[in-house]
Amino acid sequence: MNLRRDVFQAIADPTRRAILLLVASQAMTAGAIAANFDTARPTVSKHLHILTECELLRQEQAGREIYYHLNPKKMKEIADFIEPFRQMWDDRFNKLEAIMKNYQANQ
């Protein structure tokens, strides 16, 4: 099985990218992750399964709860992980647009 290709397939999905970004800031349980999405809980579980299978996430048992952690080593292997970069520019340009609309209105 081509694991590398699987990683790229894993991050091709916007929900899975959003999950990775969420877990990047802190380890979370499946329930806490699902609470951030409108998607049905089983759908989120399926995404978590795929992300865990290709080692982008790893599970850790803490008492009765299972926490999902980001596997930064695996993340580094993805040279084409450009979504956060795109998001950063999108945020900047959205601000530019809002500021200049305001500027235009005040002229």
Add this chain to the structure above:
Amino acid sequence: MEPKTKVHAEAGKQELVITREFDLPLELVFKAHVEPDLVEQWMGTKVLKLEPKKHGSWQFETTDPIGNKHGFNGVFHEFVPNRKITRTFEMESAPFGAQLEFLAFDELSPTTSQLTMHVIYRSVGIRDQVLQLPFAKGINMAHNRLQDTVNKLITNSL
């Protein structure tokens, strides 16, 4: 819905292209790149210097959430109002060196415009590292939060 900002980065190339359509007249998008107080607002940085002309230079300084200051600088090679800007960009706190940026401003209609940023890095490796910076930052922030928590635990137990 199609995203307004697109990043095109082919594997194995030392360049990338960022495109964005604005719901703004061309002149206003260009102005946002010239007026220091406007640049400060949308880039979230302090403008120390901005000489909008050929051979002019620029210098920005940003402060991160932890209070560290980061410097950015470069020079303008071309500055054609409402058409294009060619400049270098260097992050002072990173080992990447200068990158070359070609900014093209195009009018789509009297009220809409497009910005195309063609960015060239010294190597494929450097481009890929820069692309991953925002993600790496997310991971670092998680580490910082962890460090804060650990510090608090230590302080409380003393």
